[in-house]
Amino acid sequence: MGVSMPDRKNSKDLEREKRKIKSVKRMKEIMTDYYIEAKTAAQTGKKVAWITSGGPVEPLIAMDVIPVYPENHGAMIGAAKMGVDLCQQAEAMGYSRDLCSYARADIGSAPIDGGPIGGLPRPDMLVCCNNICGTVLKWYEIQARHFDVPLFILDTPFCHTEFSDAAKKYVRAQIGEYVEFLEQACGHRTDPDRMAEVGRLALECQRLWQKVLDTTMHRPAPLSAFDAFFHLALIVTLRGTQTAVDYYRALLKEMEERVAAGIGAIPDERYRLLWDNLPIWYRTRWLSEKFAAHGACLVADTYTSAWCSNMQYLDEDHFLDSMAEGYTRIYLNISVDQMAENILQMIAKYDVDGLVMHSNRSCKPYSLGQYDIQKILQRKSGIATMIIEADMVDERSFSESQIETRIDAFMEVLKQKKGIGQSA
Amino acid sequence: MTPFYDIAKDPQGYARDWKARTQSKIVGYFCSYAPEEIIWASGALPYRILGGGPTIERADAHLQAYSCSLVRGALDDALAGRLDFIDGTVFPHTCDSIQRLSDIWRLNTGFDFHLDLVLPVKLNTHSAEQYMQDVIQKFRQDLADGLKVTITAGMLKKAIETFNGIRSNMRRLYALTSQRSDLISGSDLQAIVKASMVMDRDELCGRLAETCEGLAAQHAESGIEKIPLVLTGGICNMPDIYRQIEDAGGTVVGDDFCTGSRYFEGSMDVQIDPLNAIAQRYYRRINCPAKHRDCFSRGDHLLKIVDNTRARGVIFVLLKFCDPHAFDFPYLKEFLDRAGVPSMLLEIEEQQIATEQLKTRLEAFIERL
Numbered sequence: 001m002g003v004s005m006p007d008r009k010n011s012k013d014l015e016r017e018k019r020k021i022k023s024v025k026r027m028k029e030i031m032t033d034y035y036i037e038a039k040t041a042a043q044t045g046k047k048v049a050w051i052t053s054g055g056p057v058e059p060l061i062a063m064d065v066i067p068v069y070p071e072n073h074g075a076m077i078g079a080a081k082m083g084v085d086l087c088q089q090a091e092a093m094g095y096s097r098d099l100c101s102y103a104r105a106d107i108g109s110a111p112i113d114g115g116p117i118g119g120l121p122r123p124d125m126l127v128c129c130n131n132i133c134g135t136v137l138k139w140y141e142i143q144a145r146h147f148d149v150p151l152f153i154l155d156t157p158f159c160h161t162e163f164s165d166a167a168k169k170y171v172r173a174q175i176g177e178y179v180e181f182l183e184q185a186c187g188h189r190t191d192p193d194r195m196a197e198v199g200r201l202a203l204e205c206q207r208l209w210q211k212v213l214d215t216t217m218h219r220p221a222p223l224s225a226f227d228a229f230f231h232l233a234l235i236v237t238l239r240g241t242q243t244a245v246d247y248y249r250a251l252l253k254e255m256e257e258r259v260a261a262g263i264g265a266i267p268d269e270r271y272r273l274l275w276d277n278l279p280i281w282y283r284t285r286w287l288s289e290k291f292a293a294h295g296a297c298l299v300a301d302t303y304t305s306a307w308c309s310n311m312q313y314l315d316e317d318h319f320l321d322s323m324a325e326g327y328t329r330i331y332l333n334i335s336v337d338q339m340a341e342n343i344l345q346m347i348a349k350y351d352v353d354g355l356v357m358h359s360n361r362s363c364k365p366y367s368l369g370q371y372d373i374q375k376i377l378q379r380k381s382g383i384a385t386m387i388i389e390a391d392m393v394d395e396r397s398f399s400e401s402q403i404e405t406r407i408d409a410f411m412e413v414l415k416q417k418k419g420i421g422q423s424a
Numbered sequence: 425m426t427p428f429y430d431i432a433k434d435p436q437g438y439a440r441d442w443k444a445r446t447q448s449k450i451v452g453y454f455c456s457y458a459p460e461e462i463i464w465a466s467g468a469l470p471y472r473i474l475g476g477g478p479t480i481e482r483a484d485a486h487l488q489a490y491s492c493s494l495v496r497g498a499l500d501d502a503l504a505g506r507l508d509f510i511d512g513t514v515f516p517h518t519c520d521s522i523q524r525l526s527d528i529w530r531l532n533t534g535f536d537f538h539l540d541l542v543l544p545v546k547l548n549t550h551s552a553e554q555y556m557q558d559v560i561q562k563f564r565q566d567l568a569d570g571l572k573v574t575i576t577a578g579m580l581k582k583a584i585e586t587f588n589g590i591r592s593n594m595r596r597l598y599a600l601t602s603q604r605s606d607l608i609s610g611s612d613l614q615a616i617v618k619a620s621m622v623m624d625r626d627e628l629c630g631r632l633a634e635t636c637e638g639l640a641a642q643h644a645e646s647g648i649e650k651i652p653l654v655l656t657g658g659i660c661n662m663p664d665i666y667r668q669i670e671d672a673g674g675t676v677v678g679d680d681f682c683t684g685s686r687y688f689e690g691s692m693d694v695q696i697d698p699l700n701a702i703a704q705r706y707y708r709r710i711n712c713p714a715k716h717r718d719c720f721s722r723g724d725h726l727l728k729i730v731d732n733t734r735a736r737g738v739i740f741v742l743l744k745f746c747d748p749h750a751f752d753f754p755y756l757k758e759f760l761d762r763a764g765v766p767s768m769l770l771e772i773e774e775q776q777i778a779t780e781q782l783k784t785r786l787e788a789f790i791e792r793l
Contacts (some may be wrong), residue, residue, distance in 0.1 A: 063477075094754030096771075098490065098745050130545055134520045137545060138751030141719045153546045153716055157555075158517055159539040160526060166558035168540065173551035281679055336527035351444060361490050364747070368524035372484050372531055 018263060021227060023251045030243060031233055038066045038424040039121045047124040048187060050143065052136045053131035053236050054306075056154065056178065056327050058319065060197040061240040063182050066121075069237055070139070073120050074102030076392035077109065078281025080116040087394050091113065100362040103139040103394035110146055123149055125185045127178070131156040134364045152181045156328040160335045163328055164202060171324035179320070199319025203311065208248035209235045210308040215255040217300040217350055220264025222255045225275045225298035226288040227265060235307045254281040270295035271414055274346055276302045276368050276373075277358035278392040290404065294411040300350040302343060306331040309342070331352040336369035347381055354384040354414050361391045384417060386410040425614055427631065430620035439471050440509045447572055449511040452535075454498070456524075457712065459517040459541055461692070461702050462564050464625050465583035466575050472684075473498045477792055486528050491774055495521045498513055502533045512570050514563075517545075518714045519748050521595045537570030539563065543706070546716045560703040574737060580698035586629050587692065590620065590636065593632035594688035602677035602733040605650065607639050610666040610676030617684055632699040637779035650675040651793050653729050656756065657681070657741040657750035658713070661662040665741065665770070665782070672786035674793075678679035678733035680726055688709055713748035723759035730765055736793045744773035766793060775793050 037175040041048045051061050053071040060067045077083050083101060089108030091097055097104075098410035113119030120199055126149060128140035137153065144151040154174050157167040203205070212231070215222050223231075231251060259266075273291065275298045282286060291298060309331040331342065343355070355377065360367050374385045386406060391397035429440045439450055449468040451458070460470040465606045475497025482503035483496040501507050512535050515526035519593075529661050530538045541563055543553040568575045597616065601608050620628055651674045658681075666676055679685050689708045692701040710725050711717045730738060738760055753769065768789045770782070 043748075094757060096742075096750040096753075099747060099750055103751075132525075134518075134545070135751075137749055138713070138748060141716065142751065142755065144719050151719065155545045155552065157542040157544075158523055158540075160515075160530070160542070164542075164562065166562060167559070168556055170544065170551055173554075177549065177551065245782055260503060335530075337531060346690035350462065359488055361488075362519040364491070365524065368491060368521060369527055371488075372528055 014291075015267065019265065019267070019355055021160050021223065021231075021251075021254065023247070023254050026228070026247060026250065026372050027231060027233070030238070030247060032328075034237065035117055038068050039117070039294065041054040041121055049125045049185075050140075051127040052132060052140070054132040054327070054330055054332070055127050056175075057194065058198045058240045058323070059179055059182055059190070060127070060200050061202075061238075062195040063186050063188075065124075065182065065186065066124065068120050069238060070106040070120065071102050072142075072233060073109070073115060073117075073236055074105050074393055075281050076117065077115045079284070081282045082115055082392035083282060083393065088112050095258065097394075100133075100135045100139070100359070101391055102362065103135055103142075105393050106140055107139070110143065111173050114325045123146055123182075125148055125149055126151040127154070128152070129154040129156060129327060131327055131330050131331070133363065135364075143412045149183050150181070150185060150312070152178055154178060154327065155331060159338075161328055163325065167328065168324055172321065173326050175320055175323050195337065196316075196319060197265040198240040199314075200316045201242060201245055202319075203316045204306050204315055205235060205239050205241075205244045205248060206311050208245065208252055208312075210305070210311070211310070211341075212248060212255055213254050213300065213305055214349075215252070215259055216265075218259045219272075220262070220266070220269035220276070220297040221272070221297050222258035222263060222265060224265035224288065225301035225304065226284050228278075228301060229279045229281075229284060232304045232307070235304075239307075245395055249299075266292040267293070268295045269297045271354065271411070271418070272297060272299045272350065272352045274298070274300050274302075274343070274352045274355045275358070276343065276355060276370065277360045278363060278391050280358060280388070280398065281392055282395050283390075283398060286400075290407055291411075294324055294407075296354075296411060296414070297423070298356065299352060300346055302331065302339075302346070305346070332365050335377050336372050337376065339369070340373045340380075343373060343377060344380055347383055352383070353418065356410075357385060357387045359387050359389045361389075362393065384410070384413055425615065425635070428615045428619040431623055432615040434484060434523070435471070435474075435618070435622040436506060438512060438619075439469065439622060442469055442785075443509050446624075450509050451512055451514060451567075451571075452507060452510040453514040453516070453524055455516045455518050455712075456687045457518065457706060457715075458514045459563060459702050459706065460565060460625075461583045461587050462560070462575065462580065462699075464586065465512070465579040466567055466571050466573050467579075468511070468571055468787070469622075469624065472683075473507065473513070474621075475501055486532065487525075490745055491521055491525075492743050494746075499525060499528065499533075502529065502535075508694070510535055512539065514539045514541060514567075515595055516541040518712060519574050519746070521745070521747075527581075539566050539570060543715075545714070547707055547711055547715050553703075556707045557700060557703040560699055560706070561691065564671045564699060571598075577698055578601075579713075580702070581694065583625075584692045584694060584698055586625050588694070590631040591627060591688045591691060593629070593636050594620065596636045597632070597639075597680065598685060598688070600636070602652065602714065602735075605652070605675040605677060606637075607642055609670060611670065613676070614666050617687070621683070651737065652677040652733060652735045653770060653789050653790075654726075654733060654735040654738045655679040655681065655684075655741055656726055656727070656729075656738060657753075658743050658746045668779070668782060669739070672783060672790050674786065674790045677735055678729045680722075681711075681730055682712055685729070705714070713752045723756055725761060726755065726756055727763055727765075727780060730760075735765075737768070737789065739789070740769045742769065742771050744771050 086105040086108040090104035236245040310326040313325040463470040483500040
């Protein structure tokens, strides 16, 4: 007994070590360096722009402006389980508890430099693109008043059934206005060669990220959606830099090696699931382990792939021109039925057994319509779906026992379905 | 006043009668950014959908509980057949909830046509102004196709005149309310506004003129002095809190509602191209919080209303789960605080108000003034 216990522990450690994604370490270094650079911008004389997660970061990179993402900050606050506290700060300032928890956490953090990194660096300008929601418009207005800095809004008309010519013309004109805004804020002109180079790097980065995500088509999937939530940070914040390209190239290599060695994200992948909506940042590990205990791996998700959803419209030879369409026709800026079509494609591509939808109180554009998507999918593919009612950052909206029961029941359905499928 | 109250009480009944009487089409619309002038010019009746049946049953299968009661109530009305008199629907792009409601509506309700009017969100640049014009132009064509009619410049000009008449009379009524609230109360005004969004617009224009004349001829009686108040916020289907405010010793002399003064603000230029005149009005009128003019436009505007009406306090009436308004509340309150204007917040959901509690809160607030 005295001998076998440590042995077993060792083999368990080895097993865990084998599954660990080695690139994580590098990722953490990059993000640390990035935040140090951003937080010392005042000393180094660099400008800082706050920008929305779906916003066009490339011109900022080309102008040597440091992009800072309040939404990434919101995710960090959530993952650090500091969401409730900061949301309550915002509520004390008069913001309703029903509002987006990213916005509340960031608004609550700004006056007190709260959160895991002691607040975000003060912005010199704000860049808000409403292709992800209308919430960012209000959020950025609030921060523009708070910091008293210029705000640029890139208005990307919603594509219910079409991206009209008028909308295209409007967004293209705004890309020009955006560049002018930056030139004014920075006091120097854009270098077209540099802009082209950044555009090329951004697209390369997107391609690499999509390839990383596509490695999960393999069984067992070498990474899970929970891993993707983590590795996503660079495609959001540092798209358009060589650093991000190098990182994703290394990550892709690691994933390909895992595929070759048959190393899966979870030990025993029997069920493959698709995740919809933002992560539940304060419970990613709990959820990951919960599903893994059932032999279920979340092999893909609609969220991390959203940063590649516009690649077909981007043209690296005419990057600024193609940005108009590329930034308007992204995943969240399209209709419910188009989203359902995308999910259907993902179901086939990743060969999943079920869909887990996070009904996220904080995100109406992502969540309203999920019930209809569910119906469309059931009709067209017969796939099993479940809905988790929660919130991405505010833990007060997470009921563990209820969600646990739902997951168990859902997995039971999948087991039966698969059982029947195999015996038939 | 009676016809207005009757229509406000049963807008669906009115619409059905109108349709039977005129054998014409009815176009349902959401939000005060729908260019009603074009709908009316086409010969169809613009009918503002406000939702709000007593219970919500069918909508729950499509919308989460954290959607506002306007969105849920409207969908429920459509799915239950309570809007069966509508031939098509117009969805101007406003908030995230209406944006998704449009998709869900298109996929589930089965009306003859469905038009998305994806207006600019920012209203402070030349390119946005141009885009507004393009969208309005396209809307004329799409609507004409949807209704299978032709909408001529002459028809548009006539509609513009009608709406200019409606709006100027509405502004007169608002002014009267703030000056002589003993003649026309906030409740009266509310009934008129509600009716105005669904009524035959020619009939409305005539009746409003008569009402204004009638009121102007009356002599003011010196009644009990009431405390003048302004309402602001985003409840689209206002329950009758006007009466309760009056009972508590206040009187509503102005508002900043899209179902109120924002709806009537601004005239259209009859000298220029009619579509351009319509686009200009929607581009220039005071914005809804889901749109952007600058970071202070709504605060400045609210203070101006308080100033013009000499109100002594402001009541924020917010619909639960209405994000754009909830985001603006702290800054608007701060604007009022700094100007020394007392305010209070009422959050309302699905027309349900705990009457006793509301009464106590209103009395306490008005007492303070």
